Amino acid sequence: MLRFRSAGSSHRGLVREGNEDSGFAGPYLQLVADGVGGAAAGEVASATAAYVVTALHLADPTADVLELLARSVESAHEQLRAGAAVDNARSGMGTTLTALLTDGVRVALGHVGDSRAYRFGDGELSRLSRDHTFVQTLVDGGAITAEEARRHPHKNVVLEVVTGERPSRPDLVLVDLVVGDRVLLCSDGLTDLVEDDRIANRLAAATDPEAAASALVDDALAAGGLDNVTCVVADVVEGPRLQPDGLRLGAFADPYLVVDPAAVRG
Numbered sequence: 480m481l482r483f484r485s486a487g488s489s490h491r492g493l494v495r496e497g498n499e500d501s502g503f504a505g506p507y508l509q510l511v512a513d514g515v516g517g518a519a520a521g522e523v524a525s526a527t528a529a530y531v532v533t534a535l536h537l538a539d540p541t542a543d544v545l546e547l548l549a550r551s552v553e554s555a556h557e558q559l560r561a562g563a564a565v566d567n568a569r570s571g572m573g574t575t576l577t578a579l580l581t582d583g584v585r586v587a588l589g590h591v592g593d594s595r596a597y598r599f600g601d602g603e604l605s606r607l608s609r610d611h612t613f614v615q616t617l618v619d620g621g622a623i624t625a626e627e628a629r630r631h632p633h634k635n636v637v638l639e640v641v642t643g644e645r646p647s648r649p650d651l652v653l654v655d656l657v658v659g660d661r662v663l664l665c666s667d668g669l670t671d672l673v674e675d676d677r678i679a680n681r682l683a684a685a686t687d688p689e690a691a692a693s694a695l696v697d698d699a700l701a702a703g704g705l706d707n708v709t710c711v712v713a714d715v716v717e718g719p720r721l722q723p724d725g726l727r728l729g730a731f732a733d734p735y736l737v738v739d740p741a742a743v744r745g
């Protein structure tokens with residue numbers, strides 16, 4: 480059986496007035512959500528998605544991992560639609576959502592948008608998620624290289640987010656992780672500014688997830704801090720068998736963390 484030992488760090492950056500990212504780092508669930516919509520309450524959208532996924536997981540920790548993530552994305556859509564219905568200013572709000580969920584045996588990735596999930600194992604960094612962006616479609620079609628995508632004028636055009644306006648089409652896949660792997664979930668405030676080589680070096684060198692998350696956020700700030708930046712880092716470790724009567728919050732040494740914009744540095 481496996482579980483995660485994880486930590487998260489978030490910063491509003493050096494340019495933006497608020498932090499619209501949210502995140503969660505727990506023994507069986509990691510997630511990052513990057514709110515979009517500016518004045519239309521991006522931080523409400525990302526926090527809503529983060530809480531929906533987390534609440535459904537904690538209520539049913541032995542659920543099928545793919546089914547629970549699918550249900551979470553649908554529920555987040557419903558909650559955002561309800562939120563927009565009572566407050567017109569929130570009608571355009573949306574959020575990315577990248578989540579890794581395990582039941583101790585299988586690990587599922589649920590992904591919408593341009594936040595990312597990476598695996599670092601055997602000294603190699605590999606990407607677990609595929610950006611739902613215009614430039615990624617150009618890369619996939621062979622029109623531009625990944626390096627050209629980084630500097631493309633339309634690199635921030637995101638094709639799929641979780642909104643209240645229509646159901647989204649998440650990527651839902653099982654991923655192979657083994658004890659000893661380290662995973663990173665992050666918002667584009669990291670990956671727009673910090674190269675993969677640097678990310679790999681940080682993940683390799685940090686003694687624990689907290690140090691890795693903190694170092695990566697610092698790298699984004701040192702590179703200009705142009706956007707909110709959130710990093711959740713998790714080590715895959717041996718874990719106990721999950722009990723169907725629910726997760727006992729006191730059963731784990733490391734705390735559950737919701738990366739709440741109001742509660743973190745910056």
Ligand code: CA
Nearest residue numbers: 513667668706
């Ligand atoms: Ca962002």
